[in-house]
Amino acid sequence: FEWLAISPSDLNYTFIGAMGQTASHGLGLALAFPERRVIVLDGDGSLLMNLGCLVTIAAVAPRNFVHVLFNNAIYEQSGGQPTPGAQRTGFAAIARAVGFPIVHEYDDLLPFRKSVPELLAAGGPIFVELKVVAGQEEFQQDWSQIYAEERQKAFRRAALLNPVAKP
Numbered sequence: 001f002e003w004l005a006i007s008p009s010d011l012n013y014t015f016i017g018a019m020g021q022t023a024s025h026g027l028g029l030a031l032a033f034p035e036r037r038v039i040v041l042d043g044d045g046s047l048l049m050n051l052g053c054l055v056t057i058a059a060v061a062p063r064n065f066v067h068v069l070f071n072n073a074i075y076e077q078s079g080g081q082p083t084p085g086a087q088r089t090g091f092a093a094i095a096r097a098v099g100f101p102i103v104h105e106y107d108d109l110l111p112f113r114k115s116v117p118e119l120l121a122a123g124g125p126i127f128v129e130l131k132v133v134a135g136q137e138e139f140q141q142d143w144s145q146i147y148a149e150e151r152q153k154a155f156r157r158a159a160l161l162n163p164v165a166k167p
Helices: 002-006 022-032 044-048 052-060 091-098 109-121 143-147 149-161
Strands: 038-043 065-071 102-106 126-131
Touching: 022 038, 022 044, 022 052, 022 065, 038 044, 044 065, 052 091, 065 091, 091 102, 091 126, 102 109, 109 126
Parallel strands: 038 065, 065 126, 102 126
Antiparallel strands: none
């Protein structure tokens, strides 16, 4: 919900109810639209449910794929339960081990912000782990907007009709 408020666009692909499938959906989009940069915004709880997708992404190696993982050590969407092994799980280390060519990890926002232009210019796949603190909900959660058929149609139109330069 935060990203929809910060950067509204018909090109924001959203889905709810498929926890664990964020990176897999992103991979599908990256393969379907190789001329577009696909940036996946994921949570640690979601990725834990489908770690095997990292192996597939590294093997397929889409150059237009950027996976940004927000690691707050909880399942935020389902009530804030702690994620198993939160203090021992190194997602960046896992991404390196399965073959992501570019991996970064940050626990401070300033170095991450400075690196964004470089990350967006590089060929992927790229994996970025951001260690963050679970925050207070500041953004309206409009579930009807996520599920709206018009939103899905707007995404399809924007993805198919807006020409872009290759990443």
